Amino acid sequence: MAHSILLRNGGIEVTILRRGAIIQSLRVPDRNGNAADIVLGFDDEQPYKDGTSPYMGALVGRVANRIAGARFNLDGKEYKLAANNGPNCLHGGKVGFDKVEWSAEHTDEKRGPGVRLAYTSSDGEEGFPGAVQVAVHYVLTHANELITEMHATTDKATPLNLAQHSYFNLAGHGSGTVLSHQLTIHGDHFTPVDDVSIPLGDITPVSGTPFDFTQPHAVGERIDEVPGPAPGGYDHNYVLFGLGPDARDKCTGGMASDTPQLAATVLDPQSGRGMHVLTTAPGVQFYSGNFLDGSLRGKGGAVYAKHAGLCLETQGFPDAINQPNFPSVVLRPGEEYRHSLVYRFFNQD
Structure with missing residues (x-):
């Protein structure tokens, strides 16, 4: 199969790369029908392969977000x-899932066209134990949704x-x-962090704060x-669905629910483009593109300055492997990791 896969449904188009299971482009119409x-x-x-890209559009793992001190006990x-x-350790290490080549096959089902990508992570890869079979299924539905379904099993x-790490700018x-x-x-x-962005272990109310x-x-x-x-801005994990300090006890298999629930909504008032984010995960990392500094030239020569895009990464909590108060991210033999994410697009008049 080609290195890129194009899916179309109605006025929405998405291009997926086998490298990193990356969402390379996503064209969505505005309130006037103009796609961007x-x-x-x-x-x-090349930027995705050599690490120039800050995980743009990638499926990150084996463990998304940060692991304190690049070590854990299990x-x-x-x-x-x-x-x-x-x-x-960030997003799986030096050569995480975002940089490897995935196998791919087209799918066509009642809800819409899709592509299923798979990768086998070997025992000891990037220091992690166990051989892990990973699959991600992207589906572009007739209901103006891009669905991401993540599955995995392990022998240890x-x-x-896992997390989908697209940077969005709904104006283009x-x-x-x-x-x-x-x-x-x-x-x-939310989970406050220290000066190297590791959670302190607290689960704190957002009320009365800029969070x-x-x-x-x-x-x-x-x-x-x-x-x-530094350099300032949002890069914090939010505890979803009212789970609050009891999140650990209310999650099963690391997930908050079996069915995706509404986690976030983002709207660009100028174009009218909006996006609902639904997930089964207990957390979402809101990142406001703080480290973009204008040095990256993207598609069509676009310059990506600070805050040029935002990420809403649904996932387990950062450093959960070292944080006993957080929902577990440990997968064991005989269990199946299942994480669903939905981007649902709409237009506001």
Whole structure:
């Protein structure tokens, strides 16, 4: 099969790369029927392969987000990982799932066209135990949805936490910043972080803080009030669906539910493009593109400056393997990891 796969349904088009199971482009019409590519990325594969791309559009793993000190203990044994984000391991290490080649096959079912990608992660890959069989199924539905279904099994106990890492700009990927986008997050708690973005272990109410998106706010409305590591902005995990401090006890198999629930909504007032994000995961990492600095030239020569895109990465909590208060991300033999994510597009008049 070709290195890229194009799916079309109605006015929406998505291009998926076998490299990293990456969403390379996603064209969605605005309120006037004019389509634009709303995800950041690159025209060719090299930036995705060599690490120039900051995980744009990728399926990240074996463990999304950060593992403190690039190490963890599991069943009495310590495992050491690559430290590729200061002292921490980020998104699976130096060669995570975002950089490998996946097999791919087209699917065609009642809900719409799709592609199923698969990868076998060997025992010891990037320091993680167990051979893991991973599959991701992208489906472009007749209901203006892009569905991502993630599955995995293992032959040894291992941490596993997959995430889809697209950067969105609903005005178009090269149109400027997302600071005017209106965002709602259905999480009334979040997990504060230290100066290297590792959770402190607390699950804290968002009320009265710049982290409160339980009602719609512009992304840039309070961004200067966000404490934390330079260069400033949001890069925090939200506890979804009212799980709050009891999230660990309310999750089964690391997931909050069997059926995707509404986690977030983002709207670009100028174009009218909107997107609901639904998931079965207990958390969503809201990242406001803080480390984009204008040095990357993306598709069509677009310059990606700070806050040129935002990510809403549904996942288990960061550093959960080292945080006993967080829902477990350990997958064991005989179990199946199942994580569903839905991007549902709409237009506001």
